[in-house]
Amino acid sequence: MEDGSLMNGGDFLFGVGLKSNKETNDFLRCLWARMAATFGKLAWQYSPLRIGNTIIVGIACIGENTHLNIKLTYKQKGCVASIDFDPEGTYDHDTLHRQLKKCVKEALLPEKYIRKVFGKGKLDKCISFQKKSRKNFSIEGDTITIKVLGYDDEDCATMFQAQIHQVCNFLTFDTLRYITLSNTLTEEIRQNHNFITRLIDSKTGEVTGEVEKNKMYQNLVVSDRMADYIDSYLDRPYGYEEHFSNFDKSVQLFAQGVRNEELSGIATGLPEPYAEQANVAYMSALEIITLGDKEPETCKCCGQMRYSIARRVTDLANAAIEGWGEFVKGY
Structure with a gap:
């Protein structure tokens, strides 16, 4: 300089x-x-x-x-x-x-002039977590706190917004519940559509109980593995060109899938095809997470790179659950 x-x-x-x-x-x-x-x-x-x-x-x-x-x-x-x-x-x-x-x-x-602050955010009123804390991150009840680095209050607030949504994506991936901040459309819809959800045994198909849907978002637990990952994510220097790893990008899409899947089951009268959007998000998440699995090949005819996306995804599905590769091919 x-x-x-x-x-x-x-x-x-x-x-x-x-x-x-x-x-x-x-x-x-x-x-x-x-x-x-x-x-x-x-x-x-x-x-x-x-x-x-x-x-x-x-x-x-x-x-x-x-x-x-x-x-x-x-x-x-x-x-x-x-x-x-x-x-x-x-x-x-x-x-x-x-x-x-x-x-x-x-x-x-x-x-x-850089300084470290801990910014706090309020989660959707339906959501509550058991206490979990790390060096750069803590969560308890409906309050989430993360470390951000900035040059003044406004810059810190901007960085907080940039980071908190990705942390919510990680929590969604970990809990399989769409985690979002307060004052969102999702929160409003949940408040107005708190219906009863039946619990069904995955093996017998029998109904084993019932629960208010919004109670499924209470007393959630962050796994130690995810808490450690969030902590390390917040410790990274902010990369302006390529801040997110393939895993981070995959989690972003997975979280959108969870959100859209939830909304698809609610009669909101909204025109969006949420079920289709959920499927697209889930499949895109699988495509991204497999990017490093195989080196791309060069087409002998045209010289272009061949990434074998479908094969990577079906291989991943089969590795997770035998026979699921054929199921995934349908998408």
Whole structure:
């Protein structure tokens, strides 16, 4: 990284010379936080527009009558070479120049300003968990707490939203119940459709009992294995280009399948074909989780890569339950 010195072309043009996508994202997140701290305000009108190797980010309001038109210039994809602030409104040139230069220099050292917080979220009112805690994660009742890293309160809140939904996906995979936060459509539907579910013996087909559907979401238990995985997931540095492993992506789709399967059994009057969407999500989850099972082959005729998706999925199904490969082929 360079030192934020001025470049030719304008008084508010600063060279930064970033070398990677991660450096660029960390720099910009930290820069917005440092600007908010410096000016006491940073309100955005985002209007990103790419012209050649320049991206016009939008307009940042830093005072009652002062705003900045901000542009980023790239020399290589994902790596900011310079940032240009074009001020308008009422401002003192020298003071604003000094403040922006200071913000840029601070943002070039983001590790000095990163901080760890523990954000809390409320789950769907129907859901409750037994207590489980790890270094970066805890859950008890309808409250879930996760570690996030950010540069100010707003950045931490953004990162919390980015991470909490994936943690809910992991919990869905672990409990086979769709886990979601409060104030969602799923929560509203559950509140209005708490019908009786019959419990059926899988071997005899006989009804063994009944339970209110929403009670199936209470007193849930997170397995130790999943708690450990969530903890390690939250410990990873955030990868802007490829943050999710194949397992993580598969779990995302599996969770959507669980949600749609649940909604398919409720007479909501909604037009979506939830059962079909559930099947598609489940099959897609299987396809992704098998991506590393076999190396792709090269077609002798056209030279294209052959990934053998259907074969990988049916092999996985047969490995789990004998004979299920043929059943899965039907989808």
